[in-house]
Amino acid sequence: MKRIAIDMDEVIADAHLRFADWYKRDYHKEFSAEQLHSNYIMDLVPSEHKSVIKEYAFHDDFFKDLAVMPGAKEVVRDLHEKYEIFIATAAMEFPNSFLPKLQWLKDHFPYISWTNIVYCGDKSIINADYLIDDNVKHFKRFIGQGVLFTAGHNINLDWKVRVNNWQEVRALLL
């Protein structure tokens, strides 16, 4: 059975939307869905606010109750019948995310066992056939095929295997 490793933030969990919500809360500035889809929030805010945005991710509540990315629940459930599924998230940078991420996975992907959840940093440590991730840096030394999941921050990057949403993951892998 082939194995797929799946990233969390910007792939199955909408952390980008949380950044935008908190920015709206603090600065009363709202971005459209189109703006958020085509841009990284860091590039939408004035330079003096970039450090504020970065700090959000270190807040205890940041990773709680994130929205599930559209289609992720249905497609991951179907992938799970044909592949060995691991969740691989670079959580080590954010110790505040450890418990909320585990709870979030229990809530939304309860059939994924704790044995198949990985918190790491450098994802070249992952042994899988595919890695679905929004960050190309993780593909450089990855042993399998990196599948770039489109996010505002990677929209202009070249990568040969790109998916724009979970329907495209289904088309590629099922």
Added chain:
Amino acid sequence: MKRIAIDMDEVIADAHLRFADWYKRDYHKEFSAEQLHSNYIMDLVPSEHKSVIKEYAFHDDFFKDLAVMPGAKEVVRDLHEKYEIFIATAAMEFPNSFLPKLQWLKDHFPYISWTNIVYCGDKSIINADYLIDDNVKHFKRFIGQGVLFTAGHNINLDWKVRVNNWQEVRALLL
């Protein structure tokens, strides 16, 4: 550069001693170093205490300030000059261990970056040339060479590459 993944409990961190210390605290029964070296604590306590021992590991303080296994600091530091070192611990079973383990690594192995720390369950997800672990179950589907680190619970198991202490790791890999 070849890569070594190193387990934590019973390999670099003496969790077994913590079990024994807490058992002594609660039941006033002390085991000798020789007993602890040659037996799993589960096999030393009466059957009605096995569940107590198991529960210890879920206590918030269990993973705090564990003793470093003899020789681990010196040998891992030397390995770090010739190999890419990752720490790979099956922490996912014990969410109470997440923060203490990270702090422990910062305290005792400060040169190991957060990018090279992995919390997982099934270690077949680890892509490394060697995995030094006290649990043979992690070697079954491991992509590299499993190196069994002797512990009371594995002393009677057959495994072709076994090390009894950190000096033997040095002899094997340096």
